[in-house]
Amino acid sequence: MNPLLFYYLSLALAVPLGEKNHIHHQHKRAPNADPVADPQPVPQPQPIAAPSPETVYVTNIVMMDQFDDTATSTTALDSTPTSTSTDTPNFSIQLVNKNLQSEASPSSTDSSPTTTPESTTESTTVSVTTSEIASSSTANSETAQSTAQSNNSSGSYSGAKGITYSPYSNSGQCKSSSEIASDMEKLSEFTLIRVYAPDCNVISALLDSLSSNQQIFAGLFYLDSIQSDAELLATQVKSSSRGWDAIYAVAVGNEWVNSGTYSADTVVGAVSKGRSILQSLGYTGKVVTVDTVPAYQNNPTLCDASDFAAVNQHAFWNGNIAPENSGKFISDSIDSMSSLCNKDVLICETGWPTQGQTFGSLGVPGKSQQSEAIQSIISAVGDKVILFTTYNDLWKQPGSYGVEQYWGLF
Template identity: 50%
Template sequence: MRVSNLVRLVPLLSVVLALPTNPKYLHEHKDKRDIVTKVVYVTVGEEEATSTSQAVLLNGQFGLEAGNNQRTTTTLQQEITSSTNTEIPVSITTTANSISAAAAIIDSTTTSTTPTSAVVTSTSPASSSSASSSVSDAGAKGISYSPYSNSGGCKSLSEIKSDLSILSNYDVIRIYGVDCDQVANLLQAKASSQKLFLGIYYMDQIQAGVETIQAAVSSYGSWDDIYTVSIGNELVNAGEATPSQIKQYIDTGRSALTSAGYTGPVVSVDTFVAVINNPDLCNYSDYIAVNAHAYFDYNTAAADAGTWLATQIDNVYKACGSSKNVLITESGWPSKGDTYGAAIPSKANQETAIAAIKEKCGSQTLLFTAYNDYWKSPGQYGVEQYWGIYSSE
């Protein structure tokens, strides 16, 4: 079965991904693991798909992340009937790990998803220690941070210093953009031993973003303070870029950063399912940087968030040919919002999930996020404002 025929989406029933309504980074537009019903016409009988990466294209355009199967392999087999060279409609109601079920149908050589060397014990890239498996005193590699007030304004340097004062045990602080003087402010506010995972958010402003970073580094630190620079966040998952465009963005960013004197890792962050479905992305980043949130899996409870995340690390590691280290650049649990299957937001469950993540794969994880983001819209499940690990609610 040719891949071009495997994913002929005619017609597609009402698959709409929410777009950001605020120019800043919005968590809500990134992780749409809703149960979606779509009709896919599949031509059967021409030739067999030969790899899991081909099979997972069934869900590749919808930003669906891997979770437990909503349907069994048997059910999918019954729906993908083998009428030679005949197009048949296949109605698939799924969360994204039905990609594994589809792969098992089409490719009998699908491998186990039991975590192996990808988790903690995988070899660090020889060119950089930035994806190493050391773990901070806080129990995780790092944590993300947004320098915005509740109303969406820019926090002052003194406010940022206050926020970071209780994050000093983390090795890495991740930020997403260069607005609000955040690179300069974080360089001044962080502990001397901490490093920053920086992000350039707008792909039409890569050069300007690098210049802002360079100016901040020249004034308040050195390139040794920078752990990684990310060019873009979840662009493929959001349908805002193709893998080939990601390569162009990374090449542009890397060239500008090299000219500015930076020699550390350059990546583009996406969701783990986007990388699994588009393994070309593995080739462009210096290590594999992916976001993954167990809450959106539907079948995963807070206590199992660590095991779930370790499985996704292994899935990505294998999809990328077991050749590059994997860093989870976001993973957390909401403290308020709607129940989503087995996933129940609460402060207690957030603490349980974070503890589980730290136990299973903390050395490969940047937690999401330091404080609640009240400047965001609540989102479809009412959770987008409530991922703050150090917030009271």
């Protein structure tokens, strides 16, 4: 690309272009987030010259290869990687037509829980190279919404032990009990449903919807609210005739060590505290903390704290595992964890994204890749894995490789 053109476009922006840390496993809305919060003031973009009479502003630019210097950049809408010339890198610019602001209405399909206010301007996304600027449709977000729950509505995942589920709509608001019940109709083949927290009255909704041979893998997501969340969990469980028997296990935290949120010692203490609180509320079942294989390997005390080794493991994030070899990768991970902890091992998340950028050499997002990975995993170790996840989570942020929203199986 022409260096001078890129220089002036960069000056028009106040957006960093080099985020590399992914935010995977951020499975719950921000604490105390208000899905209908009042919009905050939006910084006024700086104008640049445009060939038309209308005033046009650059508000966002994304380099398709900005996130990984070694990975092959791909687009998010196709399962086949798209090569990008190193001489003329593709990037996207979002243009705002200032003249139409007074007529535009707020979007009704916000894909994340209002950490960013909805725009009241009409925007057009254009794809830019050194030789052309071509206009594209403004309906990109609507397309993402319409495909969010249609990846594999008829696919069978028989043989997998469970699946993860989040009770949030695309906007981040809680789903109703009837909506959760409708979702559970699609998940009857799984004996285990994993949720990350007891909010949205999800435990009660699940207990009203699941069959007698299905159980819930519950979670306490925040360290500073273990007591209140455990009490909320207990209240919902005791309102059901099944009681605590319906709870397979309770996870205290999700990847707290891997994310650097807390030290291993803090997590061990939190698990002990959570177990004591739960016992006082009548629960005597299994209590664990869920983390990654490296987190357990570097901190074996996590094995001692948990009643079984509860691990999230995704072949995609290895970067050098082809989708069809995911089953062997997960199987080897289970063997490694079994030797390390000398306990039963349950993979609490495993999956493959359908959209986003390539990670490493073989981590290529796509629907066909997801299907190959999941079938490989089920064939190898289906009874020891919880698949990730039921639907695309458009309420999340895209993450550093643009994949965080697109792991849905249905």
